[in-house]
Amino acid sequence: xxxxxxxxRREELVVTYDLTCAxxxxxxxxxxxxxxxxxxxxxxxxxxxxxxxxxxGRLEGVTPLPEGRFRSVIRFDAELAAGDLPQxxxxxxxxxxxxxxIRLVDIGWPQSLLDGMPGPRHGIDGLRRxxxxxxxxxxxxAALKPLGLSTTELAxxxxxxxxxxxxxxxxxxxxxxxxxxxxxERLAACGAAVRRANARTGRSSAxxxxxxxxxxxxxxxxxxxxxxxxPGILVSPFLVGLDTVRRRARLGGPIVLxxxxxxxxxxxxxxxxxxxxxxxxxxxxxxxxxxxxPNADGRFPFSESTCAAVRDALRGPxxxxxxxxxxxxxxxxxxxxxxxxxxxxxxxxFLVGGSLYAQPDLAxxxxxxxxxxxxxxx
Amino acid sequence: xxxxxxxxRREELVVTYDLTCAxxxxxxxxxxxxxxxxxxxxxxxxxxxxxxxxxxGRLEGVTPLPEGRFRSVIRFDAELAAGDLPQxxxxxxxxxxxxxxIRLVDIGWPQSLLDGMPGPRHGIDGLRRxxxxxxxxxxxxAALKPLGLSTTELAxxxxxxxxxxxxxxxxxxxxxxxxxxxxxERLAACGAAVRRANARTGRSSAxxxxxxxxxxxxxxxxxxxxxxxxPGILVSPFLVGLDTVRRRARLGGPIVLxxxxxxxxxxxxxxxxxxxxxxxxxxxxxxxxxxxxPNADGRFPFSESTCAAVRDALRGPxxxxxxxxxxxxxxxxxxxxxxxxxxxxxxxxFLVGGSLYAQPDLAxxxxxxxxxxxxxxx
Numbered sequence: 153x154x155x156x157x158x159x160x161r162r163e164e165l166v167v168t169y170d171l172t173c174a175x176x177x178x179x180x181x182x183x184x185x186x187x188x189x190x191x192x193x194x195x196x197x198x199x200x201x202x203x204x205x206x207x208x209g210r211l212e213g214v215t216p217l218p219e220g221r222f223r224s225v226i227r228f229d230a231e232l233a234a235g236d237l238p239q240x241x242x243x244x245x246x247x248x249x250x251x252x253x254i255r256l257v258d259i260g261w262p263q264s265l266l267d268g269m270p271g272p273r274h275g276i277d278g279l280r281r282x283x284x285x286x287x288x289x290x291x292x293x294a295a296l297k298p299l300g301l302s303t304t305e306l307a308x309x310x311x312x313x314x315x316x317x318x319x320x321x322x323x324x325x326x327x328x329x330x331x332x333x334x335x336x337e338r339l340a341a342c343g344a345a346v347r348r349a350n351a352r353t354g355r356s357s358a359x360x361x362x363x364x365x366x367x368x369x370x371x372x373x374x375x376x377x378x379x380x381x382x383p384g385i386l387v388s389p390f391l392v393g394l395d396t397v398r399r400r401a402r403l404g405g406p407i408v409l410x411x412x413x414x415x416x417x418x419x420x421x422x423x424x425x426x427x428x429x430x431x432x433x434x435x436x437x438x439x440x441x442x443x444x445x446p447n448a449d450g451r452f453p454f455s456e457s458t459c460a461a462v463r464d465a466l467r468g469p470x471x472x473x474x475x476x477x478x479x480x481x482x483x484x485x486x487x488x489x490x491x492x493x494x495x496x497x498x499x500x501x502f503l504v505g506g507s508l509y510a511q512p513d514l515a516x517x518x519x520x521x522x523x524x525x526x527x528x529x530x
Numbered sequence: 531x532x533x534x535x536x537x538x539r540r541e542e543l544v545v546t547y548d549l550t551c552a553x554x555x556x557x558x559x560x561x562x563x564x565x566x567x568x569x570x571x572x573x574x575x576x577x578x579x580x581x582x583x584x585x586x587g588r589l590e591g592v593t594p595l596p597e598g599r600f601r602s603v604i605r606f607d608a609e610l611a612a613g614d615l616p617q618x619x620x621x622x623x624x625x626x627x628x629x630x631x632i633r634l635v636d637i638g639w640p641q642s643l644l645d646g647m648p649g650p651r652h653g654i655d656g657l658r659r660x661x662x663x664x665x666x667x668x669x670x671x672a673a674l675k676p677l678g679l680s681t682t683e684l685a686x687x688x689x690x691x692x693x694x695x696x697x698x699x700x701x702x703x704x705x706x707x708x709x710x711x712x713x714x715e716r717l718a719a720c721g722a723a724v725r726r727a728n729a730r731t732g733r734s735s736a737x738x739x740x741x742x743x744x745x746x747x748x749x750x751x752x753x754x755x756x757x758x759x760x761p762g763i764l765v766s767p768f769l770v771g772l773d774t775v776r777r778r779a780r781l782g783g784p785i786v787l788x789x790x791x792x793x794x795x796x797x798x799x800x801x802x803x804x805x806x807x808x809x810x811x812x813x814x815x816x817x818x819x820x821x822x823x824p825n826a827d828g829r830f831p832f833s834e835s836t837c838a839a840v841r842d843a844l845r846g847p848x849x850x851x852x853x854x855x856x857x858x859x860x861x862x863x864x865x866x867x868x869x870x871x872x873x874x875x876x877x878x879x880f881l882v883g884g885s886l887y888a889q890p891d892l893a894x895x896x897x898x899x900x901x902x903x904x905x906x907x908x
Contacts, residue, residue: 185829192675192678193702193704193883194676195888207678234707238744239707239769242704242742242792245795246766247794250793250794250797251794295571298570298581299571300584326568329617364616366616366773366777367773367774391773392616392771393770394771395769396774398744413619413620414619415627417796420795423795425795506571509572
């Protein structure tokens with residue numbers, strides 16, 4: 153972002169909102185409304201010229217899009233976010249989340265803001281090292297499930313997965329601290345099961361326990377996971393708070409694999425935040441080394457172009473931040489794996505769940521998928 | 531919730547989802563999909579009979595609604611939430627947030643789950659005491675704004691508001707720790723301004739600073755607010771994480787006034803969580819003594835019936851939890867105040883912002899509103 157000599161602002165957030173107007177609603181007035189609502193929360197007539205120039209978002213322009221929509225670009229003084237992620241989220245979409253027909257589709261980030269974010273601390277290289285996969289092929293991740301099994305049953309499945317070429321085994325994100333398989337017991341049993349399998353196969357499958365937990369308890373679960381030798385953890389940022397994840401990543405610690413639970417409220421086509429911004433840019437900024445998202449053709453309505461945009465937001469340039477792994481899940485099975493390999497490229501973690509468990513022999517299904525990932529896409 | 535002898539489940543969450551089906555989509559299959567997705571995340575054929583009976587949500591029924599929608603009721607074993615708010619949110623709407631046409635409209639809470647939540651620690655009586663308003667009339671709350679003013683300018687406005695009959699002055703929720711008015715400086719100056727005004731008027735106006743802050747910093751801001759003599763604070767649960775607010779309320783401390791920033795992603799008419807469930811029941815459960823929400827006829831698309839439902843969810847019976855204050859904001863000015871008094875009743879905090887600042891004389895406008903709240907609605 154270039155310095156803006158006219159207003160004296162040095163760094164700006166350049167935010168693109170796509171607008172869907174109600175009948176009779178003027179797109180320019182709607183865009184100006186956003187510029188006011190997200191800053192001074194007052195009509196323009198109630199603020200001084202100085203506040204208007206320095207604080208109110210500056211509308212760069214409104215241009216028509218197909219299907220009756222409009223694209224608006226608003227520049228906000230980066231200082232309004234105060235280097236503080238909760239206030240950044242508030243500035244970008246806080247109050248306007250309560251309105252309608254506003255979709256945040258792109259953000260031009262000021263360098264200072266990116267510099268203040270941890271970004272992936274381990275990133276693609278770190279996750280490859282943890283799983284012992286230095287060769288540039290996609291990784292295979294399987295979800296440990298279902299909720300309701302005992303610790304012993306889950307550990308047995310974990311062993312089967314690790315024995316069959318799965319690089320990364322993650323808890324299903326609904327596995328918390330239920331009585332059927334309490335966190336500490338599950339961690340110990342699954343950690344041991346994976347170590348036994350690795351000793352036999354000579355590989356380095358990794359187990360990532362779910363540390364999504366009540367406030368104040370996540371740190372302890374992370375410490376236990378580290379003590380158990382787990383190189384990474386699974387967390388759902390929208391369940392624990394995005395800034396809780398950012399703070400952890402800044403402190404260092406294990407690899408962070410993020411689950412998108414509860415984020416889907418923002419993905420309405422007319423209103424919300426584009427998945428590539430929220431799950432791509434923002435999850436990467438707060439320190440997620442890999443981000444799970446619904447693959448096209450699965451049971452969630454993400455299109456292939458949305459998935460490609462999330463992939464690119466995670467791996468493409470974003471200031472000095474390290475790239476993160478896209479982790480598409482859903483609709484990935486042996487019959488389609490070559491298609492997805494071509495779509496996503498080698499720096500991808502493929503997450504499989506239902507399609508594995510639907511097979512008569514789980515281990516055999518894993519081995520077949522793992523073998524498919526070893527070879528070239530064609 | 532009655533014990534369920536058939537399955538042996540003792541306590542259940544009874545969750546109502548309204549379904550909007552895509553062409554060709556079967557409502558019963560969609561409802562069964564929710565029951566599976568939110569628990570085992572596997573097709574029914576992949577789980578044992580025992581897991582199906584014990585863990586998968588139990589579909590009570592699907593009935594048609596007007597406009598082509600369907601209402602489904604699903605019972606979940608309360609144990610799946612593990613007494614853990616992040617996992618509770620995950621169970622209620624985690625993965626299905628990423629789907630479409632599913633709106634959570636009601637929850638029958640098991641007693642044990644409510645018992646584990648703090649609820650309002652001060653509630654309606656506590657907030658009345660803090661503002662010195664024992665008589666059963668609505669309270670007047672004004673937002674301190676705009677973002678961008680200096681500490682001195684904000685403190686002057688704070689003094690004017692407190693001198694003119696405003697019971698409760700809250701920071702605009704975008705006031706964080708920006709250079710123009712840093713948190714500590716603002717807290718000290720505004721706290722002092724309100725004390726000066728109270729000494730002159732003999733009243734007990736209260737100042738609630740915004741403590742929405744980066745993870746790990748909120749507690750310190752709350753302690754500073756308490757040290758400054760502020761009886762309460764403002765926080766945006768969706769910006770800091772809902773469970774962060776719950777944990778604080780459980781620990782005790784000042785009165786919690788909640789702002790709905792970023793929550794609006796969930797309020798799409800076809801998909802999301804009904805405002806009365808999210809801002810009403812859930813915000814109350816986690817310990818919010820008052821909850822701000824967009825009033826009908828303001829600049830946000832909440833209907834009068836939605837506002838009434840939020841009001842009732844905050845004040846009506848909810849286990850043994852204390853009632854919280856509804857705090858409607860937007861569209862409230864002197865010409866309509868009697869209408870809103872009748873609508874909301876005396877146990878209400880009316881939040882005014884723009885309509886005050888649009889008046890030629892802020893103090894005069896406050897005094898007129900305060901006088902209108904003293905009298906009966908008619």
